[in-house]
Amino acid sequence: MPLFQWTQVLLLCALCLVIGYVAASSRARWRRNLKPPEQQPAGRLFPRSHETPATRVLEEQFHAGKLGFDESLELADTYRRQGDIQGAIDIHQSLYGRPGLHWRNMQRAQFELARDFFQAGILGRAEDLLRSLVAQNGEQTEEAVRLLLKIYQQEQDWEEAVELFESHRSLAQGDLRWEHVHMLCEQAETMLLRQPDRARVMARQALQVLEDSQRPVLLLMRLAMQQQRWREFNRLVQSYLTQPESRIDLFRPIARNAVLQYPEQQRTLLNTLQKYNHQPEVRLLQGELLFESGLSDQGIQLVESVPLNEDTLAWRLDHLAHCSGDEDLKRLSEELKASFAQQNRYQCSHCGFESAAHYWHCPQCERWETLQPMRYQKSGKLLI
Structure with missing residues (x-):
């Protein structure tokens, strides 16, 4: 290699070394100027907040062993209400590990600690505590099952949820039957295309849990249509339409x-x-x-035989617009539909949550099968 090329290479290497040294020095000065972060005590997951003199005194009494079990739970609940999840975790964790604590109180502390982790989004630790509680089959079992179901619901782990119900059938006989039905249906939904036969088994199992639930029947209709089992499909349609509370708004897309x-x-x-x-x-x-x-x-002719209301009026205008090609009628039809759009929304009958789409599970109050068309709630009659 010629001498001048070697010179260029050496100069380039020297320049790289200088740039690296300057960058490293600047970074070191920047790090020295940084204020050290406030250190949290070992085991602390969240910063302490909303600490008051009163709670500080109670906490000192707690750590000195002068606060009773119920008073300690009240202190933790105070922290929780103030948004101080770390304070609640500290109290419940200390109670849970306290030697000589009665087993009932230990289970209560264990459940409250699981609630803290769930609220903090640490679902793995919450699940471990809850599964341990369920295995103990004590007084907190039903509450532990309910919270476990919420975790599986957030994680969309329907298989674990169904297994939980199968292993605790006695709990599924009460008001948890709705959760059981919809967990089975959610699992069936994931199998519609890949494992339709297994999805059918899950839907039929859901129908056995709660006969008056409409979702399993609608799911079985979709499966029958998917596999072109028309005799079964028509039998399900007839069975569905004979139910006094059948939801035509949910059956409508399947029929179309x-x-x-x-x-x-x-x-x-x-x-x-x-x-x-x-x-x-x-x-x-x-x-x-x-x-x-x-x-x-x-x-x-069929629509005209129904008393005139917003539904039939919108349908007639739409029909006339398509038949005549009249642009004014088309525009009027769209305006009419837009004016009725608010009443076409769904609303939760429990918490009032509103949505343009239908959900089997209310995102706000987390109850199942509570969203209904708003006009149905106002008039008491359900029109499509």
């Missing part, structure tokens, strides 16, 4: 998919609906399906 995807089944489904079209909402659905099938004249 059946008509649009499998035209050869249109007549059978329409004949089935004909048996139940004394119900206004079924008649409207039948009219809509007739319109989708190209039998618009028969569809409009």
